[in-house]
Every structure is written in C-alpha cells, then in structure tokens.
Amino acid sequence: MDTNPCNIPVKVGFSVPSRVSRMTKPDATLVNICGVQVGGSGVVVIAGPCAVESREQLFETARAVKAGGARILRGGAFKPRSSPYNFQGMGEEGLKLLSEVSKETGLPVVTEVMDTRKVELVAKYADMLQVGSRNMQNYPLLKEVGMSRKPVLLKRGMMATIEEFLLAAEYILNQGNEQVILCERGIRTFETSTRNTLDLSAVPMLKRLSHLPVIVDPSHGTGLRWMVPAMAKAAVAVGADGLIMEVHYKPEEAICDGYQSLSLNEFAQLMTDLKKIARAVGREIS
Amino acid sequence: MDTNPCNIPVKVGFSVPSRVSRMTKPDATLVNICGVQVGGSGVVVIAGPCAVESREQLFETARAVKAGGARILRGGAFKPRSSPYNFQGMGEEGLKLLSEVSKETGLPVVTEVMDTRKVELVAKYADMLQVGSRNMQNYPLLKEVGMSRKPVLLKRGMMATIEEFLLAAEYILNQGNEQVILCERGIRTFETSTRNTLDLSAVPMLKRLSHLPVIVDPSHGTGLRWMVPAMAKAAVAVGADGLIMEVHYKPEEAICDGYQSLSLNEFAQLMTDLKKIARAVGREIS
C-alpha cells in the first residue's frame, strides 16, 4: 500500500533528483528480496544481531526472529567501528554463516558492505546489500552497489539532509539499480540522552518526495533497548514500510550494541504490539 | 494510564531534578484543567488557531474543534514573533474573546504568557498558562507561573536538552505548582525540509524520567500542514498523553502559521484516525 500516493509537488527548497522522484514515477517501487516485498501494503520487519559473532548466536537468534514474524535477517560481517581496536567483524566467515542460516530458515539476509573491493564477495552470500550511515556519501561504493543486481538498503547518514539522502540514492539508481530501500536511522543533534535523534518526519517526507520504500531503524535511532518498542510503534504509525531492529539471544553478552538489542522475548512481545498498530493504519505486518 | 510505570532508574548522564523525578513520585501526575485530565488513560487533544484574530475566526474554529473531539482550546493573544514588524497578537482583547468562547463551548482555554508582568492578567482569563519555546529558560517567568495556581503547559525550548527541559519544569514545581504538562514541539537541527525536527523519543524518555504528563505539538514540530496527521498518529503510538495542534477555519487566510494549520475537515478526519491508534495502544481519545 502506498500511504502517500500523492504526486502533488511539495515545496522543500531543493530539486528532487529525477530517478528517485515521485514526480517521475508516481507509483511506489516494490523492492523484492528473494520474494519478500518491501514498499507494498505490508510492513516488513528485518531483525537480527548487530554482528555475526558465532554459529550458535546467529542460528538461535535467526530462528527466534523468524518465529516472531521477521521476514528478513540482518547481521554484520564487516563492521564499521569508530575505534580500530574494536571487533571489526568475522568477515567472510561471517558471510558464510549468514548464507547457511538463510538456507535453514528461509529468511533472506541483509549485511553491510563498506569497501568497493568487497561488493562482489558480499553479493555472493547476501540477498540485500546494506550501505551504512558512515558510507552514505561514499560515492564509489554507491556506484558499485548500483552496478550489482542486488537490492540495496541505504541508510541515511547521521549528518545527511533529506536532499543529500535522495541524491545518494540517485547515485545507485543512476547505475541501473532501482531496487533501493531508504532507511531512517537517527540523525546527530545536540541532544545526548539518546544515541541519535530518530527523525520520524523523514518517513512521510521521503514517501512524498520519492517512490522508494522507507524503513526505520529504532535500534540505532535511540541506542536504548527499552525505548526501541515505543519508537518502533511510532514508526509504523507514521507510515514506514518496514523496520530493521537489532535482536540478540543474549543482549548482555553481545560483542557490540548489546545496550540497544532486544532480547528474544522482547522482540516477540513487540511484534504482537506492532500488529495492532499496523491494523490501525490499514496495513499488516506481512 | 501510565504507559511507562517503570520507576527503575535509567542511565542518562545527568541527575533528574527531585520534584519532577519519577523516582521521587512513581505515580503519574494528573493535570486537571477545569475537569479535563491530562496524564491519565485518555489522550487529550488541544486544538485551535495559532493566534486569536477575530471573534468569527475564533468562535467558528472553536465550535468545530469541539465537534471533532478536542477537549481544550488553544489560541494566542500575546504572540512571540521573530520580527517586530509581524502581528504581535490582540492582547487583552484576545484574552476576552478566549474567555467568551470558553463559556459558550465549555472548552477550557490555554494561551501563552511571555511577560512576568502579564501573568496575573492572563491567569484571569485563561484556564492554563503556556510558557512558549523561546521562554523555556526565562526563569523569572517560570517562577511567576509557578506561583500562580493555574496549570502550566511548558514547551520544550527548540534548543533545550531533556535535562534542561526537566530543570525548567523544576523551577515551576519548586514554587509549589505541580500542575505542569511537558510539551515536545520540535528541536532545531541541521535538517531544513521541516521547520523543526520533532523529537518523538523525548516522549518515552520524559515519561520514564518524570511523573509529569507529556504531550506533542506536531504543528510546530513539522511546520507542514500535510505532515501533521502522520506525526500526530506517531505521537499517540509512542505514548504521548495528548496533542496540541493548530487548526484554523480558513488556513489560507490565517495571519500566522497558516501553512501548518489544519483545516476543519482535516482535523475531523485526523481525529477519526487517531482514535484507532489510541485503541491500538490501549488508550482512548478522551
């Protein structure tokens, strides 16, 4: 369902680039990840651990998020970390685990790629390529994922305006790849009680300006495990086409982002609550 | 209903001041505006024009928002305007009109006070005193409204952290007035496609840290009439105790903020939608 079918131009002080613009293409784009459609009437939940840490961690978490209703699995093999001394991810070994768990559970897999030289490798194992917040304006990378034939999950830079976000997506579409999902994941502001400020107004704005699907990441957006459910509900109410959330089978033992990862029980409970909100806005958790 | 009954301490990097803290007073505070309770299980809608412009404008708008389900009327008589050459409000004449329309409709009235010297005058006509965003750290004013016996609607400064917002409320409580409603109305960020960035994460954060009711202003928060409904729904989903919205019987003729004011029809439609969201989170539009 296209919650903002309106292709009446909106004054925003900048030109929406042509390929991503709803003026060019009024109908909502459906992104298809191995049969899971994002951008239609359903609200799609992507869940999984911040990083792939071990076979046990990944498989247990994957089975549980599937049982809870997630349709796509997330998990990082190459991790962008502020410090060079932090865990940098399991690399190709992590990709292999993701591929295995995908076969077992049937869940398509999304994982981040940071290096132009690794796009081919990551595309071999993953069903959707994620371009992370820190790389939203890494133009060679955008071009490279644009040349791949995989769907792309493009996260908004924490410092990026809506205009810059759309221009980054345009780089991908301009290479011939229209299977792009936009993800609001929190912007940097002066407020410090949350990790970032989740800008939910970006959802109706992006839906209005562009035909691309828009999802929300309340885990990075808040950085606070206890706050994720409230913001996830708000994201569905505001019209997001999906959610991407960090879930861990043992959050307190997670190597990274444990403080913002839901436990398996919390995730299951949240999915129940989200179904009610989705219905209230005329959609369903698909 | 207290959506965040939890009085487990949350690490936020600052001390929550004692009088506003939920650690001091675990039970949610109910603010009573002439019989309308904010902070309970109901979600209260406050609506009305940005500024009182004329008898006709005020009365027509008031009747319509009442019919739509608003419980409290808003309307500015003293307007804080960036430019000295813009309409500064009708002053006492506007207050009198507010008082009259309140008698006719039975809706309690909230209006802004900006000057310590005017607190007594405004309190004579209004049922709740609003301290606006630009005056959130006007300490003499906070003390003065703290000494009045009227409920206070305290808007977050567009540049204020959660900590500063709670400290501002503490100034009011410290004078003996505990009838304070906190209002998130958008913060200033680098993003320019919206007027402000509505920080909905402030709602669960404030509810967790404080016992005071929290409402949301999607009109100033977005500055975009077409975006108000989406953000209003998100605000209810996230757990807000109420909404304050600008509604005008002829938005295109409004002297101020017409671009962010809902028409009477849009307001009526939105109220219908909000009821569904409220039910989905176990509340009702009261």
Added chain:
Amino acid sequence: MDTNPCNIPVKVGFSVPSRVSRMTKPDATLVNICGVQVGGSGVVVIAGPCAVESREQLFETARAVKAGGARILRGGAFKPRSSPYNFQGMGEEGLKLLSEVSKETGLPVVTEVMDTRKVELVAKYADMLQVGSRNMQNYPLLKEVGMSRKPVLLKRGMMATIEEFLLAAEYILNQGNEQVILCERGIRTFETSTRNTLDLSAVPMLKRLSHLPVIVDPSHGTGLRWMVPAMAKAAVAVGADGLIMEVHYKPEEAICDGYQSLSLNEFAQLMTDLKKIARAVGREIS
C-alpha cells in the same frame, strides 16, 4: 575603525531587518558607554567575574582587570541558572557593589537583566544592560531595554541563527535605542568537548550585514579556561570590536563558571598578547 566598510549587499537567504542593516546605514555605529566607545578603531575588552559574590572578590578583580587594560567591568547580579537550586545572584545588593566599584575604578559596568520588571532597577546602577543568551527572544524584555536609554549588550542565543539575532536587535532599535552591541558567545552543536562552539564566522557576517559593533565572549564560547586565550586572539584577528571575558581573582573558588574564568595573571598575560594581534590587523586594544 570599520573593518568591513563594504555596503555591497551579500546574498544570505534572508532579508536583513531595516534598522540594523548596513544597507540603511553604511557607517559603523559607535556605542558609547560612559565615554568608552565600542565599534570604532579600538578593540575594547570587557572583563570581570561571572557573578558578583562579595565586596572583596569584586573589588580585587575589578582593580586587576583595570590594571590589565580592561575598559569595562562585567559582573552578574541576577544570574540565569539552569537549576533552581543553584546560586541565583546577589540581586540588588550585587548591583550596589557594582555601582560602588565603578565609582572607585572609573570602569563602566555591564550586568544582565532578565525580568521586564527589573529593567528600571538595573538601569539605575548599571551603565550597560546585558540581555543574555537565554533571553535573546524574550520580546517583552527586548522592548523594555529598547525603551531605556542605556546601551544594550545583546548576546546571541545559543541556538539562534544570524537572521534571528539581527531580528532580536531590531526589536531594540525599533523602540528608539540604537546603542546596541552584538555578542557572539558560542552556539550549540553536536560537539561536546567544548561547552559551546564559538562561531567566529559570525563576526565578519554580522559586520557585513549590520552597522552595529560585534564583540566575542570566548569564556562561554569554549567553557575552558585554558582555551580562552587562543580563541580571544582569533576573535581579534577575525575583526571583533571587543571581547567580554570572565576573570576571577580566585577561579578555583568561584561560585559559578570558575572552570572558564581566567586568573588575574592569565588575564594580564593575555592582554599583552592581544595587543600584538590587534596591531597585526591595524587596530589597537583601546
């Protein structure tokens, strides 16, 4: 000396309000505080404690800053404090001490006024009225100081744009008072290693757009005593007409802002350094 005599219009995306605009009045305005001129060829240093704490503290500090070359004394009697439980200033007793020390040293005195009801009182004792950062958009206060015949030191709001800053000054000029000094004192950004981010580009921008003098407050701008000298030098190099700095005879015992106050020795040393910078840009510390 008018360092930016240029009255060629600059494209800034907004209209500069008429009374403060250099297009209306190409010549620089000289603000005269009891014979001390700000806005001419000299660079004027205003120094003194954050708050008036005691006779000894005030007099010792005042004598030392005078000896070092300060031309105007600063000191707060009414203090805007984030918490109601912090020291709120000595009030009228502080004003009296300021008036006394002014008579002894011959230094004119600037002090903050926060409340419209106190403008008359403060004007009785002070030579210049300061409107603080938190009150930059307190319009009744701006109008009130505009009606007084005292020079006004208007500090930029920590989240105010250049446009809003100029509009705030316009409120004062619009009441007939043209003796206004603009003060850049740091803006709020995402950076937390400094208290605020001192926006020195505001100086050439304001000088270009307006005829009013512009000074800089490196104490609040950085919040770091050791960094004040470097930023003070930069402020003179960039073209500021003056500086306002916190100096305390015993910074480690200061009731407020000790961490950003220079000691008497540090102040004396800095003044020596500033003279060299002033000469390098064709001015002098007057």
Added chain:
Amino acid sequence: MDTNPCNIPVKVGFSVPSRVSRMTKPDATLVNICGVQVGGSGVVVIAGPCAVESREQLFETARAVKAGGARILRGGAFKPRSSPYNFQGMGEEGLKLLSEVSKETGLPVVTEVMDTRKVELVAKYADMLQVGSRNMQNYPLLKEVGMSRKPVLLKRGMMATIEEFLLAAEYILNQGNEQVILCERGIRTFETSTRNTLDLSAVPMLKRLSHLPVIVDPSHGTGLRWMVPAMAKAAVAVGADGLIMEVHYKPEEAICDGYQSLSLNEFAQLMTDLKKIARAVGREIS
C-alpha cells in the same frame, strides 16, 4: 614550533586513542611532504583549485599561488559530489597534470582519494593523499592510506566529534603511517548563512590532545569567498600549523566551488596579511 607543548591531561569526557595522543608522544609530529614540513614553527599554506579542470587553469593557478608563497599545491582529480550529475573530476588525466605542474613549480601536490582501489594509483602521482570529509569514517580507506607510505591529509567529517576525528586518525597510525595532518574544515550546524560552521576551537583542542599537526580549511569552512581572509587570519591567530585554501585563476568560471575560491590577487593580498598575524603569534609563514 609547538604552540601547545603542554602534555598535562585535559578532561574531555573520552579517552584519546593511544597512537595519536600527546600523552604517549609529547613532542609535536613533523609531517614532511617532499621537504615541506608541517607541524613545526612555520605556518604552511596549501593552495590551488577545487578541481583540476584543464592544463591552463592548473598551471596558471599553480604558478600564482607559488609566487604568493604557497608551499604545497592542492587540486582534485576525483571529486566527491553530492549529485551524480555533477562533474566528477578528470580522474587519472587530472593526476598526470598535477604531477607535471609539480615538476615545473617544485610544489608538492595533495589530492583526494575516495576509493580503496585507487590508493595505489593516486599515490603514484601525488605527494600527499587527502581523505575527504565524507570519507572520514570510511575505515577500509583509512586502513589503505595507512598502509601507503605517503603523508595523509585527513579532513574532519562535517558531523564528526573531536573524539571520532582522533579515532579516524588512529586507524591510519595503527597501520604504521604516522605522517598524518588533521584538518578542520567546518562542521554542520543549524546555521545556514555560511556553508558550514568553521570550528576554530578544534585547533587548540586537537593540538592539546594530539601530537599531530592541525591545519584549517577556511574555504569549505565558510563557503564564502569574501569571508575566507578573515577566517584564515583567525586560524593563524588560534594556532593552526597551516591553511588549505581554494584559489582559482578565474573564480567566476570555475566548474566547482567558484563562490568560495579566492582570485589570484585576493590570495596574494591575503598572504601579506597572514604574515603579520603569524609574526604576532611568534611564527612565520614558512
């Protein structure tokens, strides 16, 4: 000259990573670019066009900036542009022109590299590798330039904290390359009258926390040609070890950034003024 020789720890709320920390290495690091030292007593000026556009443009500009006193030439061959439809740089052809003009003028050359796959190529032609603002957290790229043996000019991300900036530099040093220059180039704030807000307080802060040289880019920092001279002077006064500025032989015809590029005459005049400021802080334009 080490303007902040102090290795007394400063409280900043985070741990300075070990390899970049002045606590680990109290002496200032000298970065040597083909015989030009940055980080010593001299203030080094890097100048040149935003992008290499043509042989004529590059050679004329290079000769002029050399005559004016620049010691290093800048010029982009691979340009990071917000829009895919903007000029993306001349690529290897541009690198060759840079190499040629370097031979003729004797000026070492710095140019940006954006893609891990291009580090070897760019290092073949350039004397210093620039990592641009948008790539400050492109960790594979940081590692790759860390493995090269070329000096690196690392620009601060427009929304990067001081902590993140130092961690990004740590990635490079951690690969064995200590020849890193830090560059403040403006951060993103709410203010829109300038392109970015040049954070000059970053200079003393970085010099205090780290032994690496720190330079300033007033061209990107302001985005306003007429404001560059004032901010360049402030940068020298605040203690910067160098400046990097955009200069173009015909700014009004520049393909990119013409609005912030100095003309050849403006550059020559500025160099004269900068010499006075440098002397006033006990340094020289080297």
